[in-house]
Ligand SMILES: NC(=O)c1ccc[n+]([C@@H]2O[C@H](COP(=O)([O-])OP(=O)(O)OC[C@H]3O[C@@H](n4cnc5c(N)ncnc54)[C@H](O)[C@@H]3O)[C@@H](O)[C@H]2O)c1
């Protein structure tokens with residue numbers, strides 16, 4: 219299956235859609251501009267176009283014509299509902315799905331996919347959280363007011379989870395991703411591993427327990443935290459090579475190299491490359507950083523990273539509220555697979571190839587949401603907030619399009635859609651951080667995150 223290149227993100231109704239709707243009413247096949255038949259879900263509510271009654275037309279012939287139209291439409295409707303059968307959980311192919319990260323969004327994604335009948339395993343770091351999920355079917359830390367479906371399990375053992383997995387959903391915050399993504403080595407920890415006499419990274423955690431109130435011990439605790447991340451990072455050999463990796467995290471990764479910013483569509487392939495690249499490139503080259511990057515760039519186009527973004531609060535997904543997102547990938551097959559996995563009666567997925575546009579928009583809206591929150595916190599009013607959001611929206615569009623994004627992506631769900639949600643929706647954590655800052659509160663983001671589970675990705 220190929221996605222048409224001219225217009226892929228079929229997320230908004232355009233003038234030609236109204237035209238095709240009209241054509242449909244006129245008994246013609248509804249063909250959208252991208253060349254595929256568009257399922258007309260509103261067939262139920264659209265009345266048939268009745269033939270105009272002329273002076274000499276017999277009532278019986280009019281009735282006959284109308285009846286023919288009804289039969290014709292009923293056939294189209296059956297055809298459409300067959301095509302959309304994957305919306306119903308019982309009809310779709312069952313997959314084994316692994317969700318990495320047991321935070322709010324990881325939990326919501328796990329529940330959502332499991333409701334469609336797929337087997338879901340969450341990889342979490344904390345053993346007690348893992349036990350709680352398996353015994354009580356509730357994540358005690360995030361969205362604990364919701365029950366998880368029985369087919370959601372949790373494990374701290376990545377090998378067990380990733381064995382025979384069909385799709386990996388990566389729901390770890392971006393700044394932790396390189397370590398947590400399957401297979402990236404932290405230079406800091408590589409150095410550390412040379413200094414300390416442990417072969418298994420898991421062994422480090424036994425010797426460093428996180429504590430508070432002492433800067434020295436604090437640094438050890440963050441050290442310990444990093445080691446745990448590498449323990450997850452070490453799972454790269456366990457990820458089946460050809461499965462799609464779904465990236466749901468929205469932010470730009472601050473590279474190890476000062477001032478660099480990376481997208482998840484770069485970070486994940488670099489991590490996966492550590493395994494796949496070995497098969498493609500001479501192992502000796504891998505040691506050379508420049509060549510490694512070059513090879514990673516070449517491989518990037520072939521890797522099945524699918525970025526899922528758009529206005530989607532975890533809590534509302536958990537609550538089965540209607541949600542529309544976009545799945546962006548350079549691989550149309552991977553995007554299609556992920557779309558089928560996620561699409562449900564209340565969850566709509568559009569597809570696009572504009573990975574860059576989707577990722578940049580998703581990352582930058584976090585900053586705008588904080589600014590909108592500050593505006594709210596300062597009590598500047600809705601006029602000021604709307605002006606700020608309009609300006610921010612334009613600046614995001616300018617920057618993203620200058621980087622190569624398509625303008626229509628910025629106007630779509632992952633751009634404008636997510637900006638509206640996070641700037642005006644009270645569930646947004648980025649906005650909440652802004653409101654608190656605007657009210658004069660001063661806090662360390664890390665502290666806030668620990669104390670109130672308020673983590674903001676725009677800071
Ligand atoms: N919460 C939402 O409504 C929402 C919606 C759409 C997208 N997102 C995106 O999803 C991503 C995750 O957000 P969230 O809401 O789940 O965050 P969160 O703060 O609720 O949870 C993050 C989770 O990741 C885990 N984690 C952190 N570092 C890790 C590591 N190195 N290895 C393994 N696990 C690690 C944490 O323990 C925690 O369980 C973010 O980038 C966010 O932009 C969130």
Ligand SMILES: O=P(O)(O)OC[C@H](O)CO
Nearest residue numbers: 528529530531646647648
């Ligand atoms: O709560 P926020 O501000 O991290 O936003 C969550 C998501 O990005 C909404 O799509």
